[in-house]
Amino acid sequence: MSRRDLPIVPYRPEVHAEALFAFVAKVLGAEVCAKRRQVIETMHTTMPGRDRFPLRHVIVDGDRVAGTLGYMPADFWIRGKRTAVRFTHDLLVDPDYRGGGLGRLIVENAFALGDFFPGGMWMTDPCRKIHVDAGFQDAAPLVTYSLVLDPASFVARRGMPLFKAAAGRAALTANRAVALRRARRAASRDGVQEILRFDANTDAAWEKLVPGYEITRVRDAAYLNWKYLAHPWLPYRGLLATKGPDPTGYLVWRLAPDHAAEKRAVVTDFLTARSDADTLRRLLARVVVEAAAAGMESVSVLTTQPWAVGLLRSMGFLPREARNTWVVAGWQNVIPGEWLQDTSPWHVCMGDSDGDIWTGSN
Ligand SMILES: CC(C)(COP(=O)(O)OP(=O)(O)OC[C@H]1O[C@@H](n2cnc3c(N)ncnc32)[C@H](O)[C@@H]1OP(=O)(O)O)[C@@H](O)C(=O)NCCC(=O)NCCS
Numbered sequence: 001m002s003r004r005d006l007p008i009v010p011y012r013p014e015v016h017a018e019a020l021f022a023f024v025a026k027v028l029g030a031e032v033c034a035k036r037r038q039v040i041e042t043m044h045t046t047m048p049g050r051d052r053f054p055l056r057h058v059i060v061d062g063d064r065v066a067g068t069l070g071y072m073p074a075d076f077w078i079r080g081k082r083t084a085v086r087f088t089h090d091l092l093v094d095p096d097y098r099g100g101g102l103g104r105l106i107v108e109n110a111f112a113l114g115d116f117f118p119g120g121m122w123m124t125d126p127c128r129k130i131h132v133d134a135g136f137q138d139a140a141p142l143v144t145y146s147l148v149l150d151p152a153s154f155v156a157r158r159g160m161p162l163f164k165a166a167a168g169r170a171a172l173t174a175n176r177a178v179a180l181r182r183a184r185r186a187a188s189r190d191g192v193q194e195i196l197r198f199d200a201n202t203d204a205a206w207e208k209l210v211p212g213y214e215i216t217r218v219r220d221a222a223y224l225n226w227k228y229l230a231h232p233w234l235p236y237r238g239l240l241a242t243k244g245p246d247p248t249g250y251l252v253w254r255l256a257p258d259h260a261a262e263k264r265a266v267v268t269d270f271l272t273a274r275s276d277a278d279t280l281r282r283l284l285a286r287v288v289v290e291a292a293a294a295g296m297e298s299v300s301v302l303t304t305q306p307w308a309v310g311l312l313r314s315m316g317f318l319p320r321e322a323r324n325t326w327v328v329a330g331w332q333n334v335i336p337g338e339w340l341q342d343t344s345p346w347h348v349c350m351g352d353s354d355g356d357i358w359t360g361s362n
Contacts, residue, residue, distance in 0.1 A: 004101050011056035016060070019060075023094045024037070035232075039232060040090075043055060047073070056070045056071065057071075057110070059106055070089045072353070074352075076217055077213070077215070078214070086115045087354065088107065103126070103127075117327075119326045119353060121325070121352065122325075136329040137340060138327055139341070142302055142304065143324075144319070145300065145318065146264075146318060147312075149180075149288075150295070150296070151169045151176060157262065182315060183284075192242075192282050193240050198238060200222070202247045203221055206247075206250075213305075215346050216347035216348070219269065234254060239286055241282055249280065250270065250271055252268050254266060266299070266350055266359075274305070280311055281315065299317075303348075
């Protein structure tokens with residue numbers, strides 16, 4: 001049988017789990033595999049939308065799993081209409097089978113499902129190429145903004161020539177001083193508290209903020225708790241902003257894991273009303289102050305909203321050079337084509353796809 005004739009079947013944990021994780025362990029090592037397995041298993045047991053079969057396909061060769069592709073079901077608000085969508089994620093082919101077209105085959109199979117895939121993010125170049133060859137289309141790349149909190153370490157890791165390094169360090173040190181002073185002032189104002197779990201009672205408040213964005217993920221307590229605050233090992237932290245008794249926004253972030261080479265704190269999710277720079281400033285200020293106290297080298301945020309970019313710039317954040325690939329499929333009857341090139345109708349966060357939930361594992 002040619003490799004391209006191997007069957008692609010929906011993943012059934014009771015049948016395929018041992019073969020799947022045997023090959024994941026072979027590719028990624030036992031420790032990373034064990035952590036990945038925990039995340040995959042929480043998807044099957046607690047992820048909202050897990051009834052939307054299949055959550056994963058596997059390519060089987062006898063009792064072996066030769067390749068796999070996961071799907072994350074999600075709900076989006078698109079011009080006020082709640083719409084079921086999927087992300088592709090976790091594409092992996094056993095090294096024994098690579099170069100035989102299996103990666104492309106399993107992504108073509110996903111494309112043929114015909115669903116709206118509003119973006120696979122954090123892809124490697126081969127993964128992006130495979131998606132595009134299978135029919136996905138490139139959307140405008142996403143930009144992450146970073147505030148450098150430890151200029152010496154930031155510059156040293158980039159290995160710049162001496163003169164350039166000294167100039168860069170001086171500029172970043174001045175930027176940090178202003179940014180920290182402003183953040184401390186904003187963080188000293190009331191109205192931001194740490195939360196251990198999102199409360200479903202605040203979902204109605206989040207729903208009221210959403211119509212300001214033409215397209216964004218449904219960000220309710222069930223999703224935010226599953227994805228972040230109940231993550232099996234990554235210590236995400238939740239912040240709630242209020243004005244008087246009313247919730248006006250939230251933010252989810254985490255410090256870099258202890259073993260990470262780059263001490264980068266990341267903001268994985270946030271929501272405020274469109275253009276509510278005051279609430280977002282108070283939330284981000286708290287992150288900046290705590291990340292600096294924890295010795296982080298930088299803090300990063302991804303946003304597609306021009307007003308939020310303006311705020312980030314005023315707080316000392318600068319665009320990172322790397323651009324994040326983003327591909328979409330099945331959009332034709334769902335969103336206007338312009339939204340592939342103009343990201344301003346979207347409210348997209350760093351954690352919207354699968355990327356960050358694996359991050360502590362490598
Ligand atoms: C990426 C991966 C899934 C590809 O699987 P595969 O079965 O070998 O891919 P295919 O044989 O279907 O190749 C499809 C195309 O991608 C290209 N490609 C595959 N791996 C590549 C690589 N490492 N570098 C550059 N191009 C690559 C192939 O050349 C082929 O292009 P062509 O059709 O123009 O000849 C596999 O290498 C893998 O599991 N890598 C590690 C995990 C990973 O990176 N996953 C993506 C996470 S976002």
